[in-house]
Amino acid sequence: MLRELEYPFDPDFVIKKRKSLKRRLLAEDTKRIHKKIAILGGSTTHDIKDILELFLLNTGIEPEFYESEYAQYFQDVMFDNKELTSFEPDLIFIHTTNKNIREYPTLRMDKSEIDELEKNVMEQFEAMWKKIEDVYHCPVIQNNFEPVSYRLMGNMEVYDIHGKLAFINRLNERFYEYARNHENFFINDINYMASDYGLQKWADPFYWHMYKYAMTLSAIPDFSYNLANIIKSIYGKNKKAFVLDLDNTLWGGVVGDDGPENIMIGQETSMGQMYSEFQTFLKEHKDLGVLLTINSKNDNENAIAGLNRPDSVLKPEDFLVIKANWENKDKNIVDIANEINIGLDSLVFVDDNPTERNIIRTSVPEVSVPEINEPEHYMQIIDRCGFFEPTAISEDDLKRNEMYRANVQRKEIQASFDNYEDYLRTLEMHAEIMPFSPIYMSRIAQLTNKSNQFNLTTLRCSQADIENIAADSGKVTLYGKLEDKFGDNGVVSVVFGHIDEKQYDVFHIDLWLMSCRVLKRDMECAMMDTLIEKLKQKNIKTLMGYYYPTVKNKMVRDFYAGFGMEKISEDENGNTVWKLNINNYENKNNVIKVN
């Protein structure tokens, strides 16, 4: 990971040094997922592609690009450009802007003519989106339209039906409506970007007339970063938790020295108001499913006293883990990751102290450490970083904090039992293990992209892939949903595989994953029991399992051995193949009630 590419980056530096930045990224010894991205442009896209590549490489995605010829976005899709079809994109980005609207309303038109214009534009776009859905089954990222650069009617331009600006806003609303109703369709909000950047600077006519760029060159890094955030979210590269400092981060002052009554928080002072706003911003992230934790050099009782102030927006119970002690912060952060069972690369560390930030960056480089400066800018910087950019809001996200909290409670009970199976029985677990069903497709796809540790083959699937697999009669699919007396964990395990094309009594497991939030609950046993039962109904005799090692999935290296499967091969990379005669299999699950 390169610091130079983290927000807030220097856009001109990124543009100028892109070649050496790319060289350095490629020289890094990191594992990246490979994705084929088609960029279909309505204006020049060359630099957008180059800079997007840098940001994607920096988040663990290695892109391969198809770039349409100048302004051929529509033709490429509608007339089945061979080069594009054979490229088989994993994702299509349509870079259209207000320059691509061929006809705008004029003052001479009447309402019905303007409605007709809108209809024509929408028909063209919808035909293209529909065609992509039918032919490519892949996620689509579509720009909305940025505001126009002049206003013939001045302030009336935005509400009079003849206004170009009014027309653009109408089209945008239609785009959003489409996005709300189509799961694999995402809007790249250049309308917000242009205003955030400053429309006058964004729409510098020099770049349009000289190079047919729809925006100024210096805005391209911001543009590409924003786009990369959507892509990394689609492929499950989002962060999951905040690790927050307290003094001068969540409130002004030092609680241990000043006393909880004197720290700056609440509505009494302007500094207090500002910290309250920042706390509110963090608290809102809980609804997005982001976990909150604390890593602070403080006596625990002082930390709690600060959070217990009646005017503190964040309360002690908002945090999953509170580490307020005198340990080094790099040790604390590793402990936090272990306690809530998520990877270090899922953490965002927020601390006003540059020395602490530097310690974390150096000793735990996987953690993201935004460079925050003045407290009034914390919110803006962290927001623009896009750490938690959602592409879909699931029920699970809203409940995630509760689920992790229930886990902490389970751990407490566990401590009071000698026999682990007795403990599991007290959880009164109930699982639903069924073939993939439509309401869970998005969660299943999300899991295949997010799960790293308990994942045997690390096969990533888009929602469209999952839908195709579910519809294929040669495949057997299962999702597992687990509830217990502390709460519903939602869908936590996914398994699918295919019947051998030549030997109809042999079954290959293509994917087996489980969320780490249900580790050691025997959920995998319940899944295997159900899988074997389904396979027996299909007269399968032999089960073949595969393990492909990654940096993160060592915990399942001997997963299949645990089910009495025999290792029949292992190559020099540690890839192993396992085999089982399913007639010799005995059910393993005694603690979970299934279906």
Add this chain to the structure above:
Amino acid sequence: MTREEVYKELNEVFRDVFDDEEITVNDATTANDIEDWDSLEHINLIVAIERNFNIKFTMGETTSMKNVGEMVDIILSRIS
């Protein structure tokens, strides 16, 4: 700033943009002399030079300059 000083900075910009430490430009240098200098890289070069000298080329200048010498003339006229 003298012409020599402009060239000293300009060479650094060229080396950054084309990621090639060997590049040295002079009055007669044109796009034909530098392998990667195509119309797409030209944009980046222009912007990098603008940033470096804190100037802005007009469209007319950008379309008419024939070699690095003319570019340096424009730079000198702006910063003096």
